[in-house]
Amino acid sequence: MDSKTLVVNALTKVVPEEITSEQLTNLIEKPKSSDLGDFAFPTFILAKSLHKAPNMIAEELVAQIDQSGFEKVVNTGVYVNFFLDKASFADNILHTILSKQADYGDQDEGKGGNVPIDMSSPNIAKPMSMGHLRSTVIGNSIAKIITKLGYKPIKINHLGDWGTQFGKLIVGYKTWGSKEDVEKDPINNLLKYYVRFHSEAETKPELDDEARAWFKRMEDGDEEALSLWKWFRELSLSEFQKVYDRLGVTFDSYNGEAFYNDKMDDVIKTIQDKGLLEESRGAEIVDLSDLDLSPALIRKTDGATLYITRDLAAAIYRKNTYNFVQSLYVVGSEQAEHFKKLKAVLKMMGYDWSDDIHHIEFGLITANGKKLSTRKGNVILLQNVLNDAVDLAKKQIEEKNPNLKDKDEVAEAVGVGAVVFHDLKNERRDNFDFNLEEVVRFEGETGPYVQYTNARALSILRKAGKNDFADAKDLALADSEAWDTIKMLQEFPEIVSRAGAKYEPSVIAKYSLKLAKSFNQYYAHSKILTEDSGLNARLALVKSVSIVLQMSLALLGVKAPEEM
């Protein structure tokens, strides 16, 4: 029986019959502070029917409650406060974690259902910026979280590998570029051409015509145009791969925009067959005014397709290929309306599974309060940020732990971990202004704080010379200094399912910070390695904390170095 049921049962026997145990379950709450016990029951709802003051009721209930099985039950004002039996609770939860290890918290709500996740999706020939980081790490973390909940994620890198920008790029390359330069430093030089194109096109509009012509040649299958395109794409992908390797992110599919080029005609035909296609101002649209949405533009005046046409094709392709139970898109919140339209059109086409599509939106990153713009050349390059963070981590190691082995490897884990954790720590909808000092901070509520806590826990276990406590008999740790930590360990499965339900990695990040803080407090005030009867139980707690901290970090895609 779980501890809350224990409380409900004790209360059921003493409250008036009309209060069901289901109601009690909803009313019972967790007090903010441990001094007020582990569960509390507010007596307000009984005040009317019993015609008594709530604090009187609390007092009377406490007198009637069977206290066996609890450490104690007391009343504080209008509340009845339940204190659990620490020893048996600790014994129970520590055994569970130590025997399940990395499987602790696993659930089966997903039943193996496929969940494609559209994530990362950088544009070819442009560097990855902090904006792409968000989509990448949020998607990656959600994939790990839902895996623990029994789903099967399919990570799709929907590359921006088609569109008029390639016409611009070809013009830029042919006008100002050279093969040698591009091979030397692909992304930066391609970006240079792109930025220059935009600044020069302001005074020379004929450049835009040239770019359009080159893109037209791509669409018509022109060999020169396509081979340049392919070359740019390959160079870009191998550059992106370097970043993904550092982040530890892998993909199941790289089907980007170009992949759907030959799949859009069918979609348009279906839309037409269902009588949804209308002509308006020379373009072909689906009218969505009934839903208070602006029309979905399926085809431009010149006959070219648009963003939503491609996304319709992609959505249908994914349904046919993966038969998904949910389909996720980790894309910035500025595209919220686009996804509303996408779902609306699919629904009108008769696809009820459009309800299973979820836009996992995230907030904008700005620099000095301004929106980042690739075209204007003001971007924050992800590689630079990671490098800065790792350099700083290296410096810290030289200062604090100069004898550490594998310094570079640890610095990489800590520096990259700090950046990733920073991105996942807050609710994903929050906008934030980029600030390097803040992102590479290692103290306080940061990734390195959690990593450090884990490293110290592992250090204790090394000193103890023991690492396996699954068979240990008496883990009944009744130490009140450790109580908050023990209760937090027990919450982990619930935390995972809440993070999954909200598609919110920050739930895990915040939990890991709380657990680390709580353990650090215990660790700072209690000597663990003392030879007495409680040693085994204390070590089991340390081991359990490290298991859960490592798992939390893993769910965020952050590494957990053993020493730092």
Next chain:
RNA sequence: GUCACAGUGGCUCAGUUGGAUAGAGCAACGGUCUUCUAAACCGUAGGUCGUGAGUUCGAAUCUCACCUGUGACACCA
């Protein structure tokens, strides 16, 4: 203008389904390394939870209005 999202100490943010004195972290000030890694721990100071009304025994949390900020609003993605 319409729609969406947001507004909590100097800064960055927490705050399950409304509940007990609103919590952290940075920054400031003060303390703790002969003893399990001081990337840590402890303490002090700092808040009319944007404003005003309403619902409720009870509101940072729900409703309405207003103010402020950000984003989106047909041929970019």
